[in-house]
Amino acid sequence: xxxxxxxxxxxxxxxxxxxxxxxxxxxxxxxxxxxxxxxxxxxxxxxxxxxxxxxxxxxxxxxxxxxxxxxxxxxxxxxxxxxxxxxxxxxxxxxxxxxxxxxxxxxxxxxxxxxxxxxxxxxxxxxxxxxxxxxxxxxxxxxxxxxxxxxxxxxxxxxxxxxxxxxxxxxxxxxxxxxxxxxxxxxxxxxxxxxxxxxxxxxxxxxxxxxxxxxxxxxxxxxxxxxxxxxxxxxxxxxxxxxxxxxxxxxxxxxxxxxxxxxxxxxxxxxxxxxxxxxxxxxxxxxxxxxxxxxxxxxxxxxxxxxxxxxxxxxxxxxxxxxxxxxxxxxxxxxxxxxxxxxxxxxxxxxxxxxxxxxxxxxxxxxxxxxxxxxxxxxxxxxxxxxxxxxxxxxxxxxxxxxxxxxxxxxxxxxxxxxxxxxxxxxxxxxxxxxxxxxxxxxxxxxxxxxxxxxxxxxxxxxxxxxxxxxxxxxxxxxxxxxxxxxxxxxxxxxxxxxxxxxxxxxxxxxxxxxxxxxxxxxxxxxxx
Amino acid sequence: xxxxxxxxxxxxxxxxxxxxxxxxxxxxxxxxxxxxxxxxxxxxxxxxxxxxxxxxxxxxxxxxxxxxxxxxxxxxxxxxxxxxxxxxxxxxxxxxxxxxxxxxxxxxxxxxxxxxxxxxxxxxxxxxxxxxxxxxxxxxxxxxxxxxxxxxxxxxxxxxxxxxxxxxxxxxxxxxxxxxxxxxxxxxxxxxxxxxxxxxxxxxxxxxxxxxxxxxxxxxxxxxxxxxxxxxxxxxxxxxxxxxxxxxxxxxxxxxxxxxxxxxxxxxxxxxxxxxxxxxxxxxxxxxxxxxxxxxxxxxxxxxxxx
Numbered sequence: 073x074x075x076x077x078x079x080x081x082x083x084x085x086x087x088x089x090x091x092x093x094x095x096x097x098x099x100x101x102x103x104x105x106x107x108x109x110x111x112x113x114x115x116x117x118x119x120x121x122x123x124x125x126x127x128x129x130x131x132x133x134x135x136x137x138x139x140x141x142x143x144x145x146x147x148x149x150x151x152x153x154x155x156x157x158x159x160x161x162x163x164x165x166x167x168x169x170x171x172x173x174x175x176x177x178x179x180x181x182x183x184x185x186x187x188x189x190x191x192x193x194x195x196x197x198x199x200x201x202x203x204x205x206x207x208x209x210x211x212x213x214x215x216x217x218x219x220x221x222x223x224x225x226x227x228x229x230x231x232x233x234x235x236x237x238x239x240x241x242x243x244x245x246x247x248x249x250x251x252x253x254x255x256x257x258x259x260x261x262x263x264x265x266x267x268x269x270x271x272x273x274x275x276x277x278x279x280x281x282x283x284x285x286x287x288x289x290x291x292x293x294x295x296x297x298x299x300x301x302x303x304x305x306x307x308x309x310x311x312x313x314x315x316x317x318x319x320x321x322x323x324x325x326x327x328x329x330x331x332x333x334x335x336x337x338x339x340x341x342x343x344x345x346x347x348x349x350x351x352x353x354x355x356x357x358x359x360x361x362x363x364x365x366x367x368x369x370x371x372x373x374x375x376x377x378x379x380x381x382x383x384x385x386x387x388x389x390x391x392x393x394x395x396x397x398x399x400x401x402x403x404x405x406x407x408x409x410x411x412x413x414x415x416x417x418x419x420x421x422x423x424x425x426x427x428x429x430x431x432x433x434x435x436x437x438x439x440x441x442x443x444x445x446x447x448x449x450x451x452x453x454x455x456x457x458x459x460x461x462x463x464x465x466x467x468x469x470x471x472x473x474x475x476x477x478x479x480x481x482x483x484x485x486x487x488x489x490x491x492x493x494x495x496x497x498x499x500x501x502x503x504x505x506x507x508x509x510x511x512x513x514x515x516x517x518x519x520x521x522x523x524x525x526x527x528x529x530x531x532x533x534x535x536x537x538x539x540x541x542x543x544x545x546x547x548x549x550x551x552x553x554x555x556x557x558x559x560x561x562x563x564x565x566x567x568x569x570x571x572x573x574x575x576x577x578x579x580x581x582x583x584x585x586x587x588x589x590x591x592x593x594x595x596x597x598x599x600x601x
Numbered sequence: 602x603x604x605x606x607x608x609x610x611x612x613x614x615x616x617x618x619x620x621x622x623x624x625x626x627x628x629x630x631x632x633x634x635x636x637x638x639x640x641x642x643x644x645x646x647x648x649x650x651x652x653x654x655x656x657x658x659x660x661x662x663x664x665x666x667x668x669x670x671x672x673x674x675x676x677x678x679x680x681x682x683x684x685x686x687x688x689x690x691x692x693x694x695x696x697x698x699x700x701x702x703x704x705x706x707x708x709x710x711x712x713x714x715x716x717x718x719x720x721x722x723x724x725x726x727x728x729x730x731x732x733x734x735x736x737x738x739x740x741x742x743x744x745x746x747x748x749x750x751x752x753x754x755x756x757x758x759x760x761x762x763x764x765x766x767x768x769x770x771x772x773x774x775x776x777x778x779x780x781x782x783x784x785x786x787x788x789x790x791x792x793x794x795x796x797x798x799x800x801x802x803x804x805x806x807x808x809x810x811x812x813x814x815x816x817x818x819x820x821x822x823x824x825x826x827x828x829x830x831x832x833x834x835x836x837x838x839x840x841x842x843x844x845x846x847x848x849x850x851x852x853x854x855x856x857x858x859x860x861x862x863x864x865x866x867x868x869x870x871x872x873x874x875x876x877x878x879x880x881x882x883x884x885x886x887x888x889x890x891x892x893x894x895x896x897x898x899x900x901x902x903x904x905x906x907x908x
Contacts, residue, residue, distance in 0.1 A: 107682070109681055109682065109683055110682070110683040110684045111684060112683070112684070115683055117638075117640055118640075189645075189649045189652075190649075190653070191649075192646070192649040192650045192652070192653040193646065193649075194636070194640075194642055194646055194650065195646075196643075196646055197643045197646065209645060209646075209649075210645045211645070264684050265684065280684070281693065281767075281858055282682060282685065282690060282693060282694070282858060282863070283694065283852070283856075283857070283858035283859070283862055283863065284766075284767045284857075284858035285766075308766065308856065309856075310856065311853065311862075311866070312853045312854060312856070314749065315752075315764075315765050315853070315854055315855070315856050318749070318752050318753065318756060318757055318764045318765065319756075319764045319765050319766070319856075321757045321764075322756045322757045322760060322763075322764040323760075324763060324764055324765070324766065479632070479633075480633070480869055481633075481637075481638060481639065481869070482631075482632070482633030482634065482635075482637045482638070482869065482870065482871045483631065483632035483633040483637075484633070485633065485637040485638060485639060485641060486632055486633035486634060486637040487632065487633075488641075489637065489641050499639070500639060501639075521641030521642065521643065521644070522641055
């Protein structure tokens with residue numbers, strides 16, 4: 073008697089489980105690093121949000137699967153000879169998800185909104201190349217007109233403050249996406265909610281449940297809808313990378329946007345080509361506080377950098393998830409020289425480097441007999457901790473004794489920005505666009521938010537200013553390379569590793585190509601059974 | 602009894618006020634703010650943001666503004682999840698945590714008391730030793746170990762259950778999280794019941810009951826279990842409050858949209874308003890469950906009276 077209902081229950085449960093476990097061919101279960109802070113393009117700043125907004129909206133220009141810039145809403149454009157005026161022609165068939173045409177006015181509205189101080193846009197400064205924008209955003213914009221105007225519905229003219237060779241690529245950033253003026257005016261800040269949001273990309277927002285998933289549906293009004301294969305995307309947030317890996321192995325998700333470093337070897341051995349490790353535009357570095365003694369002595373800074381075995385860090389600490397750094401700007405970046413500047417000792421054997429480092433330390437009055445005490449500050453993370461431990465071990469050979477200061481991310485970066493009481497501090501930077509300027513500006517004296525080395529070299533800053541006003545790309549690249557060479561000589565912040573993007577990609581997912589920006593628009597992908 | 606409950610509820614108001622005040626200032630003492638991340642903000646942008654969230658005002662003014670809003674039932678906007686209010690986030694996450702927690706609690710009470718009773722009745726037999734071994738295992742092995750192992754076995758290897766995700770609250774998605782969450786509680790309850798039961802079985806009134814020739818079932822259920830429940834009940838009060846307000850580990854490992862995960866993320870990102878919201882929810886649960894325990898105590902133990 074007891075067994076009959078039990079068997080029934082088991083059967084029902086098995087069927088339900090089978091249904092829950094399967095994923096339909098039309099639905100892309102897409103892992104993302106976390107939930108977005110917001111879906112309001114003007115208030116976003118992270119990669120997580122960029123991934124989502126890339127599917128919801130289409131900008132003037134977009135990235136293809138190789139992260140090359142291609143026309144988006146703009147069918148074509150012209151640039152004036154002085155490099156200051158960009159005229160975009162908007163494609164005739166560009167439509168919002170409610171059927172309204174996408175107009176030049178939508179972009180003008182959007183650019184104006186992000187610059188309003190009341191919008192409190194975190195990343196407004198990325199669009200400061202647009203004439204008048206900085207003044208408006210800083211509340212000094214009385215009587216200032218933004219350099220973005222609609223000549224007619226289908227012609228947009230953007231005037232820049234100064235020639236900016238990477239401006240077209242900047243427009244791929246989510247802050248430059250258009251907004252549907254009527255719905256923003258109707259709903260205010262709530263225009264981002266499901267049901268309110270009108271978007272112009274390949275997908276529209278269906279639902280957003282925090283910590284669960286964001287569901288998007290194919291936008292039938294999208295101009296290229298006939299070539300969009302995937303019907304539905306379920307974006308799932310995974311702060312716990314191991315959780316994504318498990319669900320990937322169980323066939324519950326098609327891709328993971330990151331892998332825990334300690335799992336790479338194991339996953340590679342079992343999943344083979346599904347594990348993707350690709351160079352990424354990012355640098356992992358230590359800022360050395362040059363405002364403090366004895367770190368104002370360049371010999372000490374050079375000795376510190378020289379004695380670090382970056383190969384070991386990349387291979388043993390990060391399990392191949394990172395690439396040893398040879399300079400400040402990551403390789404493969406656009407608008408730059410080839411070969412890129414590198415630390416002059418980058419190719420020397422470690423033993424020679426250690427000897428030279430020790431000599432420099434002794435010259436500066438330190439060494440094994442008179443050790444230098446250094447505190448390494450880092451934000452809480454097992455990998456950062458292991459990296460700091462390994463470096464402490466390498467430094468002990470040249471007479472440096474290390475202590476540690478660990479803070480959570482918020483406290484760590486607040487300290488770096490405000491108090492700057494560190495000796496040596498860990499930081500990282502992921503580029504927003506493929507141009508060396510986006511990395512070199514981190515060390516400007518007037519950029520205290522990022523200049524963790526307290527570097528103050530007017531010559532270096534003057535080179536960056538000069539590059540900013542140079543239209544000729546080759547000449548500009550030479551000037552920037554000169555600045556980087558100077559930086560590597562003075563070593564106020566020492567590059568340790570270049571980031572790689574780490575992904576798990578199912579063989580059922582077609583159209584995912586590894587690229588240096590780690591961008592993967594869903595509209596170009598498809599799923600096979 | 603109603604007067605007692607009313608008095609306790611009134612007494613909870615100053616406690617809650619104190620919790621809100623202490624939490625408000627404690628989270629502000631923590632270094633760093635909601636807008637400090639790897640990407641430092643332009644000073645003007647930061648100023649715009651601080652003005653937007655009234656963080657540029659003096660702290661006492663922020664405190665009174667928060668209290669004022671709270672009294673009107675407004676817990677403010679989330680600093681970190683800018684598309685949601687704190688109220689919405691809690692309304693969304695709390696039912697998930699409560700469902701998981703109450704199922705785990707049910708599992709703990711049912712299996713814990715059965716195992717505890719059996720072990721006590723068969724004291725020093727192999728059954729007893731097995732239960733003690735299981736209980737010790739359940740208490741000592743943390744759930745951040747149990748949860749991924751369950752997921753690896755039943756999700757990845759056997760493909761019997763979904764490895765993670767909420768699935769709209771599908772029963773299959775609940776099985777492993779509830780087991781991982783409830784297992785340590787089963788262990789604790791089993792041990793508490795076993796200990797108290799052994800003591801109760803040796804007590805005078807049980808011996809008297811035996812002498813009268815009452816059936817064993819009646820002795821166990823009516824006369825012993827009632828007394829044996831007391832330590833478990835006093836343990837269950839705070840434990841229930843903890844279970845129902847979410848577990849960061851279980852929610853993280855299985856990727857569930859509960860408030861335990863939200864609480865930790867909020868604290869790490871200095872989402873002041875969301876931290877406050879979750880603290881208030883947890884405080885209310887603790888107060889309510891302590892009250893429930895006290896009422897249950899009086900019901901179970903005739904020596905306890907409402908004073």
